[in-house]
Amino acid sequence: MTWHGKVLIADLSANTVRTEPLNQAWADEYLGGRGLATRYLTEMMNPKADALSPENVLIFATGPMTGTMASTSGRYCVVTKGPLTNAIACSNSGGKFGAELKYAGYDLLICTGKAVKPVYLLIEDGNAQLMPADDLWGTTVWHTEEFLKEKHKDPQIKVASIGVAGEQGVKYACVVNDLHRAAGRSGVGAVMGSKHLKAVAVRGTVGVPCANPERVMAVTKETHQLLKDSDGRRELTEFGTNAMIDSMHAFGGLPTNNFLKMTFEGSKNINPEAMKTPNENGHTNLITNKACFGCTIACGRIAHIDKQHWSVRNRENYHHASGGLEYETAYAFGPVVGVDDIDALTFAGYLMNEHGMDPISFGVTLAAAMELYELGILTNEHTDGVPLNFGNAEALTIMAEKTGKQEGFGKELGLGSKLLCEKYGRPELAMVVKGQEFAGYDSRALQGMGLGYATSNRGACHLKHDVFAEDMADQSGDGKAVPCKNSQDQIAMIDSTGLCLFTTSAWDTDAFQRQIAAACGDDWTREKLLESGERTWNLERLFNLHAGLTAADDTLPPRLLETPAPEGVAKGKVCELDKMLPEYYSLRGWTDTGIPTQETLSRLSLNEHAV
Amino acid sequence: MKQLILDADKCTSCLQCELACSLEHEGLFAPAYSRIKVFEFEHGKRNIPYTCTQCDEAWCLHACPTNAIAINLELGTKYVIEDLCVGCKVCTLACPYGTINYNAKSGKVTKCNLCSGDPKCADACPTGAIVYADPQELTV
Amino acid sequence: MSDAHLDSEEGSLQITLSLGSGLLSKVDESYRDTSQTLAISEGITIDSVLNRLGLPSNMAVLVILNDALVQPSQFALQALTNGDRLSVMPPIHAG
Numbered sequence A: 001m002t003w004h005g006k007v008l009i010a011d012l013s014a015n016t017v018r019t020e021p022l023n024q025a026w027a028d029e030y031l032g033g034r035g036l037a038t039r040y041l042t043e044m045m046n047p048k049a050d051a052l053s054p055e056n057v058l059i060f061a062t063g064p065m066t067g068t069m070a071s072t073s074g075r076y077c078v079v080t081k082g083p084l085t086n087a088i089a090c091s092n093s094g095g096k097f098g099a100e101l102k103y104a105g106y107d108l109l110i111c112t113g114k115a116v117k118p119v120y121l122l123i124e125d126g127n128a129q130l131m132p133a134d135d136l137w138g139t140t141v142w143h144t145e146e147f148l149k150e151k152h153k154d155p156q157i158k159v160a161s162i163g164v165a166g167e168q169g170v171k172y173a174c175v176v177n178d179l180h181r182a183a184g185r186s187g188v189g190a191v192m193g194s195k196h197l198k199a200v201a202v203r204g205t206v207g208v209p210c211a212n213p214e215r216v217m218a219v220t221k222e223t224h225q226l227l228k229d230s231d232g233r234r235e236l237t238e239f240g241t242n243a244m245i246d247s248m249h250a251f252g253g254l255p256t257n258n259f260l261k262m263t264f265e266g267s268k269n270i271n272p273e274a275m276k277t278p279n280e281n282g283h284t285n286l287i288t289n290k291a292c293f294g295c296t297i298a299c300g301r302i303a304h305i306d307k308q309h310w311s312v313r314n315r316e317n318y319h320h321a322s323g324g325l326e327y328e329t330a331y332a333f334g335p336v337v338g339v340d341d342i343d344a345l346t347f348a349g350y351l352m353n354e355h356g357m358d359p360i361s362f363g364v365t366l367a368a369a370m371e372l373y374e375l376g377i378l379t380n381e382h383t384d385g386v387p388l389n390f391g392n393a394e395a396l397t398i399m400a401e402k403t404g405k406q407e408g409f410g411k412e413l414g415l416g417s418k419l420l421c422e423k424y425g426r427p428e429l430a431m432v433v434k435g436q437e438f439a440g441y442d443s444r445a446l447q448g449m450g451l452g453y454a455t456s457n458r459g460a461c462h463l464k465h466d467v468f469a470e471d472m473a474d475q476s477g478d479g480k481a482v483p484c485k486n487s488q489d490q491i492a493m494i495d496s497t498g499l500c501l502f503t504t505s506a507w508d509t510d511a512f513q514r515q516i517a518a519a520c521g522d523d524w525t526r527e528k529l530l531e532s533g534e535r536t537w538n539l540e541r542l543f544n545l546h547a548g549l550t551a552a553d554d555t556l557p558p559r560l561l562e563t564p565a566p567e568g569v570a571k572g573k574v575c576e577l578d579k580m581l582p583e584y585y586s587l588r589g590w591t592d593t594g595i596p597t598q599e600t601l602s603r604l605s606l607n608e609h610a611v
Numbered sequence B: 001m002k003q004l005i006l007d008a009d010k011c012t013s014c015l016q017c018e019l020a021c022s023l024e025h026e027g028l029f030a031p032a033y034s035r036i037k038v039f040e041f042e043h044g045k046r047n048i049p050y051t052c053t054q055c056d057e058a059w060c061l062h063a064c065p066t067n068a069i070a071i072n073l074e075l076g077t078k079y080v081i082e083d084l085c086v087g088c089k090v091c092t093l094a095c096p097y098g099t100i101n102y103n104a105k106s107g108k109v110t111k112c113n114l115c116s117g118d119p120k121c122a123d124a125c126p127t128g129a130i131v132y133a134d135p136q137e138l139t140v
Numbered sequence C: 001m002s003d004a005h006l007d008s009e010e011g012s013l014q015i016t017l018s019l020g021s022g023l024l025s026k027v028d029e030s031y032r033d034t035s036q037t038l039a040i041s042e043g044i045t046i047d048s049v050l051n052r053l054g055l056p057s058n059m060a061v062l063v064i065l066n067d068a069l070v071q072p073s074q075f076a077l078q079a080l081t082n083g084d085r086l087s088v089m090p091p092i093h094a095g
Helices: A024-030 A033-044 A097-103 A141-151 A188-194 A213-228 A231-239 A241-251 A265-269 A327-333 A342-355 A359-374 A393-405 A417-423 A447-455 A468-473 A481-494 A501-505 A509-520 A526-547 A577-588 A598-603 B016-026 B059-063 B090-094 B120-124 C046-053
Strands: A006-011 A016-021 A058-062 A076-081 A088-093 A108-112 A119-124 A127-132 A158-161 A175-177 A181-183 A197-203 A286-290 A300-303 B003-006 B037-041 B046-050 B069-072 B077-080 B100-103 B108-111 B130-133 C013-019 C035-040 C062-065 C068-070 C085-089
Touching (some): A006 A127, A024 A033, A024 A526, A033 A058, A058 A097, A076 A097, A076 A188, A088 A526, A097 A158, A097 A197, A241 A327, A241 C013, A241 C085, A327 A359, A342 A359, A342 A393, A359 A393, A509 A526, B059 B069, C046 C062
Antiparallel strands (some): A006 A016, A119 A127, A158 A175, A158 A197, A286 A300, B003 B130, B037 B046, B100 B108, C062 C068
16 A cells, blocks of 8 residues: 555635544545545535635646656646646646655645645644745746755745736646646636745655565566557657647647637747757757656656847746647647747747746636737737737737736736636637637547537546547548547546656556555456446536536537537548547436436446536 | 766766665655765756765774674675664764765665665666776776 | 669659658668759569668668558559659658
């Protein structure tokens, strides 16, 4: 068993911390991480509560494999109600923070209430205390991390914190850990800010116990080798996730100019080849690749901005190396806003990490603002004099900074696409599901992706299902419901282990099962694992239904349902959601209005959560 | 003689080495107790694995007042004899590299002993940043 | 964009070839460009182009011909013709 059996609860309203035993029965039903945190959340809050009110509960959850030697064992989840979606939020992050939390002796950290004044939580080996953070409030993520390591005289402290964006309620503010990894989506950072919790600083030397080292090591070696031998893994290591940008451009599924187009000629200027090719000044964007804790893939990129580039020419504090472009950041600062200046994109990425914002939601919100601008609905008077045309690289970096600091038009961009477009009378231009912005795949070209987007419990998301193989094989909605549903359950399970989704480049469910059985016990069969994933998916759904969401929220914007694809392999097609969704509900054992039937609830032991 | 050859250019800072070391020597996953450490610089631009070089002229050994540090002639390692170590920490002051450390849990010092000839860190490293080999036999 | 390749398989027809960054290190050195024109002879199939690039025969790739996806089963059957735009890309997965 790799649990400590301890949950740390920080009651911010009362300014106290306490430790409770881990609910082992729930861990047995939900595995850990995403699933277990969802179970705690449903117990501890009313789903109808306002996401930014003290009634919301913010959970940092490790999984049973977090901190072990399994590859990619650094993952943790932040689970709460998201202000961007008013639905359940579940944001997963790597880096080193998650493992450190486990090493400090805690499986979960649960934050309730709201502090009277700004605080940070310091956790050291089974001890935790809330400390005043008045002098940190209003500062950046990067300053906060450096300050806390300095203050506590320990460079090994791991920090998860928010920037001004989180403090001031930017709807898509994220929690950043280890300078450039983030629990990125759905506005979990704004929830942290609403609680006046600036940071969690952790130092852990307790470690994670290993009951059966020989068996664990044998499975670990075998699964490490599977990753080592996998072509998919090799590609992630060598090129990072951004290898995808060429493929999506060629395929014609790369959302460009707020989804008005589906290919982007400029992608050749921001692809992995461009990242490693010296520019006219002899500057090369990419420095090296970098792993999260325990990860033998190392898909992360470390890059730097050309010191002579206009964006940072007189700003030496951005001349250092930091997290570089990944596919989703390249998409969100590139095609969707029409920009192909690699240094501007990299700088925008720095600003997201420094100020604590989700790049995807920011980029797509800016794209919506650009379309409103080109339609003449927004003018220079709204935008602080900055012309928001598609392709304006300067607008990208200026607005990233204004949003991060919550200045001028940045305050409106901080609303997210949905509220921004509603405010200006064009709600159909918001490229969102349940208020959350799309990742870099157009669901007219990837139909199964469209079904996944529409049904994802946290709003549009590319990481909660995996229908890529089927979407490549055919461009219709036929046969997409089964792989969508099955992969959603499998990924809910993976997100509950403390391991990374990208291991699926080499690992099937059985490979996960061998590792979890070795660490947690042989009762974790393949069937039990997948059932726990399905249970998690349904419990998230039930949370959303209790919160007031309905089947009407399982939809896509009209641009994807009604406007035929203008180009690419799916030219002339729309997303066939109307065909896929009824099939999906039926497969899930839900009514035709998307509510789990009594039979489904009984099968998954979810009766007490019935709507 | 074989030794650990550390190549910072290949290190991704995944810390598999620290995990393997702590499991081998402490029986649990606890990088804090690893005898090998990876240091990160400038947001991860440089990641440098670092451990005891098994100095020929081992100051830790000479400084020890209880003769608790001995030489394994076959492997070239300097290792701690736990029964003799009284936890006085003089060796930690003597070591110019900071690679012998006090372990508050055991009340004794710990250092790399090359896992008695089968270093687990090298085995766990996925990128070849840590290799156990005789440098004179390496062609590179 | 590099000039048309002149080699033993050169033909009178020309196609435009786009390669994904992720494949550049896997093709023969003379084809390491994301965009190039390729001289081919009449009737050459996608399979023979992949072979000429030096890509391992069992390697999964995504092939798009003039905005249409080509399934792997068609690689040996689909002939190319003058002016074709051929994209050879790494397969798509979560990112």
